[in-house]
Amino acid sequence: MGKQTPMMEQYLKIKADYQDAFLFFRLGDFYEMFNDDAINAARELEITLTKRGGSDGIPMCGVPYHAAENYIKTLIDKGYKVAICEQVEDPKTAKGVVKREVVQLVTPGTVMESNMLKEGENNYIASLSHFQDGSYVIVYNDLSTGENNITVISHGWDAVIHELYNQPIKEIVISSNLPEDLQTKLRDRLHVTLSYQDEITFNAEYRNLAENLNDERLMKAFSRLLNYIQHTQKRSLDHLQPANVIELKHYLSLDMYSKRNLELTETIIKKGKHGSLLWVLDQTVTAMGSRLLKKWLERPLLDKKRIENRLNVVDAFYQRFMERDTLRDTLKSVYDLERLAGRIAFGNVNARDLLQLKQSLEKIPELKATLNQFEERQIQTLSTGLKYPKELIDLLNTSIIDNPPISIKEGSIIRDGYNEVLDTYRDASRNGKRWIAALEKKEKQETDIKSLKIGYNRVFGYYIEITKANIHLIPEGRYERKQTLANAERYITPELKEKEQLIIEAEEKSVELEYNLFIEIREKIKEHIPELQYLAEIVSKIDVLQAFATVSEKNNYRRPYFVENKLNIINGRHPVIEQVMKDGSFVPNNVSLDENKNILLITGPNMSGKSTYMRQLALAVIMGQIGCFVPCDEAELIIFDQIFTRIGAADDLVSGQSTFMVEMLEANHAIANATDRSLILLDEIGRGTSTYDGMALAQAIVEYIHNNIQAKTLFSTHYHELTVLEESLEKLKNIHVRAEEFEGNVVFLHQIQEGAADKSYGIHVAKLANLPEALIERASTILQELESSDKPAPTTEKIESGQLSFFVGETEQVKERNKPIPATEEKAIDELKSLNLFEMTPMEAMNALYRLQKQVKM
Template identity: 35%
Template structure:
């Protein structure tokens, strides 16, 4: 989804407009691709095309203000105090917003003349990938801003670099991938916003992808990705002389990283988010899962886009936002290094075995706020007193957890590293925050009152003066009321005239005459009231204003000092936040395994795949909620000689029997095992899978002119072209979207290709029972079926997957369960009987024994490669003009064609 805001048809510089509108136009021209929130008092107002876009996106009234070239100027607005609610909705829709604030006091503007406009400037660009506000972020989801760059290899192919940062936490990662893996890498990250140079954005092979992607796509000029300046920009941002300390990066990786830095600096307008140095992910270090497979398996979101019902929602037992983000990241990017996987497993296993340690850690984690995002907000100038409190409480919890881990009998290396990061925190940082902050904190620092009484003597003195002033005002009001004999007299305050005396208009007539007019000076006459000032009130106002300004200045200085303290130790605090997330994820996965009876899988470098009693985690959870037992099933796709099944197993059985569930559960077990979690099974041994492919179900893509069958074929083509020996492929009902023989032929050929060319581990569900005969001819192919039984004409699903092949699909029985009319069911039975009779007389499965296998076919040159021979028959036919032939000439021509056919067949013409 390319994120762009239509630039309105703005007045030219010479057009007659009000000074305010001229100022708006100047600022809008400088930010053409954003919605401009233009501050007008207590509202942000939008004009021209911005107003039309915002009114539709927000569902607010579109009105008008003034004229331009004789036509009304469209306008809409949102209250400043509700702006975050509206920003949230605009950002979710992929828009970018420029926030334009008043940068001077209106009184200062009036000094320049009655028609002078208050100075305004854009103070921030809000984009989907650069937000830090807590209300605009999902607590358990990283908010990635990504950038894509590329370089050309000697063979002319492109290699793509993808850099990504989460400004809200400071994480910064980069990787490089071939063109075929670019979309899979972007699908893994699920970035909220992607920066791409114009050349990549307009690339014919990628343009459709950018247009259809749900992320906000931000095209930028090529200069932003200039490799020549990339290294310099990164050195300046991180304050280093060399980048070698961060690792070795290619030119495209440096360009992608620098593009992110440039975009961050542009949108943050001088603020410098505390980004960590980029960390490079080695190519092939993660399990490759393409976008279609992620969607089919519903790893982090269901097909409808909801988190509920996904694998992530099912396994998430984390207690902190940071832990939730780390769990989502690990689930999205499982590992392929057995040693790294075992390191994570050891952490889960340690907390799985030590129940007391796990329970205590989880109890302490509940008190740990999101210190990573609170720190980031504070360091970019958007934090408030409650963010300081989050750091206070988070640092305290971190120290407590670190101390508790110190007494733990045995920790995994990963947990020991986390403990070291927590112990590195200086207790003085948290103590400084605790000493300074009061118990009841405002949301914004400008509201004041967040510094604890007794922390600063000057602040206490100023506050005391403010409190005494309120008493003085009350006493002064009582004295004025007595002296003037007006009990309705009140002392009030507003920002225009300060403190004033207000009396009913009827009583006010006495105040403008002697002797009261010596004390009370008339200021305003309102509807029903009159207002007066006195010398005492003016002096009191001066003292109070001075005390209030002084108190606010002291509090803001305290706030800045605390932020500066935290900023000096930002890296240590971020390391502690990451440590808390690691502990939270490990403890959560251990709790999950203990609660549901999951086991630690054996993950190694072999090609094994042996799952004993595997279960589908999401479906099992739904069954448990409904009080239904889930039926566990084995799956063995290990190499020949050690496996009970074949490397490719064909699954047959009726609809509703559980074939798709069985396919998906084994793919999900691989994802869980390689992310370092325990798995829902009695035991499991998995040789590392490097690529995971799933084609389960399909929908049409009408926007791109693709039918359901076309989508199915595109996904199948990707699998057959990319799967290798270490891949796991699950395929469901290949070829069912077209004619029977076409579909059967495609499924048949696909199985042979998987067997001979891809040589991968695969589960292949099908209703083409003829394909089960392939198990007798292909040594790595076996059959399995989902058991069912019939009872009084109804089909009963047993959900057990056993070796063997189904002899029928029970489709009519399933249709009956679905509620098709009895007459339709009866007629279907009659038709089925006739079709089965025809099949028995000339079965399609007999072709399996007659046709050569894929390997033999592949050895022959393709038809397009063979030399073309003269086709005399076609040439003669093309030479005939039927409309010009007499009956006798037509008969003679027919005999000539028949003779040519016999001649080409090698027979003698008599």
């Protein structure tokens, strides 16, 4: 590369410190990019790529600085980082190349501009730190609201992935020493931007944020994220809140499989909110409330007292429609206090934002008055927390005009009477303009030139303009020529020049003073940020709880009651499906689980509603444990510590895992982690492999849960042979989804009844899918042939604790032969019996099976 210009040397020196970001390099009215940045930005932003210095020069592209925000958003949405490099000295006074510095590094996890954020969602950046004791510490920060949360994971890497997956994380800050294979797993599983921060020395400036941290691991992990944010943002972080330590044992655990399968916050196929449980429940009217609802959904409670406190408020709101409706109307006028506080601290707030803040705070007395109409202790506590910030509102009322402009650098922001010096400047400016108007009238009269006018522009200042047709009317020596136009001449007088200087000086000083006053006001408001954040917290809770009451009344939900070891739901419904159907045709069903019958083995045809039945139970449990009413006629619920689901078929092609492998991994995750206080939902386990293998696995899993875990379990299957397990497993109960045949067609009644189903009606479902008639007839013939032959039946022999049986019983043909088993086969069987599959990796299990099969075939 040849010798660079001083400007390009400056660019390359700055770029060297920001290799993983696009460098927006300010040149006049544009942000310019060069070399690879230019090539990549031109592709991603679909803008023209040029060259600096002619056809043989370096690649170059740029975007106008006034429109840069939209281009930055595009890059951020695609997971990139953007370093904003500004001119930090006046080009008019600069000696040599204008000094430039990166003033902010915008990353997916640190955006603050409202057009880059989704109102109802948090925008988390997280840090992940690994310690010698094997633990991982995760720190979450939402820079737009100042929220900080910390949690410790002690159960290995899989638990880390499950925890991170369940939060809306856009960026993860890690140590550069984290093993590359783990970094790859983070990228592939979570689809986030990875950033690096090795410095974990705690900055004493943020001592107040760490007051809840008494563990060295937490301090170091928190420091990693704080140092990264400070390094990238390069400005005040006064709105950051003290770190909140989240004890995961206080919340119902939902692994990544369960959150996905239950579609709590987004649907599996469309990856959107519509069709999810969040979509149904979100009757909030503020952005703050919508974000809090999502957080509650992601972390249901385990503490019965806290759950009941929420339910008491919801019940009160439910019973009193008029007061609740008044609350909703008031809340509609409340803007996003959390993010307004963040923008005030960050320095990117404008006068209209402050007006929104004032309008929101003025609604506090109305909210308080409505809450005071309730007698419930929990509602009175909420009312007490709504402190009216009179000092702050008085400041806003006296300082900011009612309809300010967006820009804070062009004046017309501050009220008259707020500042004496500003009033003086304004008076001089206004009087001067009145004097100009009077001068124009006087000159028209004295010269008798009716078209004479006095104008102004930034280059020439004030002038008297007279058309060339009237120049002869000007008294000699009256004016001094200033500018010649095509059809007119412009003049000035010493008197006009003097007034011009006074007016312009007053206007310039007025605009500059207004800007400085606005900055002072913003700094005063910063002192109230903790107060604003606390108000936002209370308002958010009110909004979510009224939303629960609103959706409960609208959809006919009932308050759940929590009991020990017995779950009983009368006429339960699926909250999402009944809303999608809208015609009232959803068939409700009962669910009953207790200490005597804690496993329900569900049989029935495809499309009959087995999966819906299972999901609606899990959703009812989650709704109850976040403090919402439940879609049913009556509900007695157990507080579950964990929910595990294996519902639906899905490949994980990125990780090279088949549908069956995913099924086994999810089943193993449930079996390895569930307790007797957990809820397990397993749908069609074993269908991804051969019939005998699948049936053996399904039976073994049911037996293992029954004998070893004793969790409340719903297990749906098409292996009707498994229904005989009711005879040997005392806590297992058969239920089925009712279906009837009518004139050769199947009618799905979607009703759960006791006992086992007699058939699966798979061919009838194929017929409903309009498969060719000849194909349907052939399938029916084959089915009759298969049903007439002998079928394997599960053994009802009990198994020893901790041992999984994979033997489904001998067929009649084997019994008839009654031949001794060869020694090699007997040895293989003994070895197979000794295997503990749930302590083996999938690859180890496959290798063991291959070796045993080879041994038997010899």
